[in-house]
Amino acid sequence: MIEDKNQARTSLSELGEFGLINHLTKNFKMQHKSTIKGVGDDAAVLNIENKQVLVTTDLLIEGVHFDLSYMPLKHLGYKAVIVNLSDIYAMNGTASQITVSIAVSNRFPVEALEELYEGIFLACKTYKIDLVGGDTTSSTKGLLINITAIGEVNKEDVVYRNSAKPNDLLVVSGDLGAAYLGLQVLEREKKVFEVNPNSQPDLSEYSYLIERQLKPEARKDIIKLLKDLEVKPTAMIDISDGLSSEILHICKQSKVGCNLYEEKIPLDPQVISTCEEFDLNSTTIALSGGEEYELLFTISQEDFPKIKGNPHLTVIGHITDESLGANLVTRAGQQIKLTAQGWNALS
Amino acid sequence: MIEDKNQARTSLSELGEFGLINHLTKNFKMQHKSTIKGVGDDAAVLNIENKQVLVTTDLLIEGVHFDLSYMPLKHLGYKAVIVNLSDIYAMNGTASQITVSIAVSNRFPVEALEELYEGIFLACKTYKIDLVGGDTTSSTKGLLINITAIGEVNKEDVVYRNSAKPNDLLVVSGDLGAAYLGLQVLEREKKVFEVNPNSQPDLSEYSYLIERQLKPEARKDIIKLLKDLEVKPTAMIDISDGLSSEILHICKQSKVGCNLYEEKIPLDPQVISTCEEFDLNSTTIALSGGEEYELLFTISQEDFPKIKGNPHLTVIGHITDESLGANLVTRAGQQIKLTAQGWNALS
Incomplete structure (x- = not known):
């Protein structure tokens, strides 16, 4: 304060x-x-x-x-x-x-x-x-x-983490990485302020990132949207510790694997430009940045037409058999094992 | 530790x-x-x-x-x-x-x-x-x-603080003041230990007090007892901040007054002897000592025969009209206005 x-x-x-x-x-x-x-x-x-x-x-x-x-x-x-x-x-x-x-x-x-x-x-x-x-x-x-x-x-509406099935689609709301970058921008400005308390930073080009960090929203609207679209996710979790960590929770608890496609991960233009400025890999940020409060869920393939083209939802991968593991498929087509590098409050 | x-x-x-x-x-x-x-x-x-x-x-x-x-x-x-x-x-x-x-x-x-x-x-x-x-x-x-x-x-069983009525009896479970005195004994032993780490204190004469401080119980048994006796209290609160503070909560929220009788307040013999040793007034301790987790409740007079003589319950006073205020009636028959001197976590 x-x-x-x-x-x-x-x-x-x-x-x-x-x-x-x-x-x-x-x-x-x-x-x-x-x-x-x-x-x-x-x-x-x-x-x-x-x-x-x-x-x-x-x-x-x-x-x-x-x-x-x-x-x-x-x-x-x-x-x-x-x-x-x-x-x-x-x-x-x-x-x-x-x-x-x-x-x-x-x-x-x-x-x-x-x-x-x-x-x-x-x-x-x-x-x-x-x-x-x-x-x-x-x-x-x-x-x-x-x-x-x-x-x-309602008893029949509850969605757990442990019920994703092979061939389900992996879907995320909104876009990723902004809250983490907002924190990086604020941390940098704090250091500038400590050196020069009279500095008047212009943070307008980071406005979306900062808002995502300081005033995040919970996706009540997505729950309503899914109800309106008559889509009941097969599994769901919110992204508080990073996409990668949450995907692994779903995979572990549902006893499934998954392929996540790097090129599908939704990123805001401010995330892309700020990653360039900070010399950060935007995929790493999207995978590991926490505090997004977006919803990550799986849906049955037959529900795909109902969400197709919806600007709030992005299909980022699909569920596979447990034996195949949880993988990131890079833009170059390479498969990399997903690891949780999310934030650890005890470290 | x-x-x-x-x-x-x-x-x-x-x-x-x-x-x-x-x-x-x-x-x-x-x-x-x-x-x-x-x-x-x-x-x-x-x-x-x-x-x-x-x-x-x-x-x-x-x-x-x-x-x-x-x-x-x-x-x-x-x-x-x-x-x-x-x-x-x-x-x-x-x-x-x-x-x-x-x-x-x-x-x-x-x-x-x-x-x-x-x-x-x-x-x-x-x-x-x-x-x-x-x-x-x-x-x-x-x-x-x-x-x-x-x-x-059950909807019909819930008991609030705001529903005591004039002429109701004021009842408390167990006895009072022990948890606070247990804390005093432990604080004293801590000081002794700081001066002489090899001291081997004999705390057996304070065993009840120390147990009440370190391992209090919640009165689930009293809730069952009242059900078995078919007594539904008219108002109820637990004693976490001191008898006096809790009585005032009931009086304020129920818009009533009360007379609490000093001679009726249940005290364990260890409370009485330890108050003498520490030169403390046992009534003050019972009124202001917190962390008792006993239940304080009011019952309609017609339920009195059902609880009469029960060793777990003591009638300590009765509810009066709001205009008469909340009073302690001393052993000498004097009326003193009750004040909350309970523990304030913010002071």
């Missing part, structure tokens, strides 16, 4: 835990009829009738998952919600509620948490999500956010 | 995030028929039929909520689960699943996390809970655990 010493500052201990939760959530209106009781009791009460319940959780830690020197708190709040919703959509479900646990050191005034919650609420509004609970406490160092998302799905 | 340099140490980065989760959860068997899919996909899938879903979450941070110099990791894992289950029982529900998010600095070897998970699994086994998801990552400092618990409850 680039601190502005002139900002109004209210210390967290002035409000206390209950005061803080009340203060932050008082204007938030519930939107889901399934939310019977949100914040304010020992537990939230939800009424999810005739559907299966989906639960996912994700932990973001300052200095590990984000850097407040270029991640504005409002964006961080937004992104922390998106990361979780993406997991619900990846089950072919509808996200409906979240709980938010936050720990902050006392260097953060109440106003900083308000900014963070502005982002959380914006994501809730955009994706029609109710904030139904959480925990707010102090930390000995930095900021951390743990969000748990709840969703619902 | 009192580190044993001779222990086997496997670094976290050797396993990586997916390897670690697999390693820690591989022997865990699902017990609930409502758990359709646990760890291993984007989200857990639960089938909670014809019931309302309960969700609660709690964040525990090293140096704020626990001190590893006297809290063994196995106990910490156990307690982190209990804290959440207690919130589900406080809604008159049945806890069924948890997700566990953990962040650890690299000073913790895999073996330390195994100990932590041993405690988590023991609590799961004891309370019949499925571990269905989570997140494991590195932290820049210390250990933190965020658990979210999922439960279920």
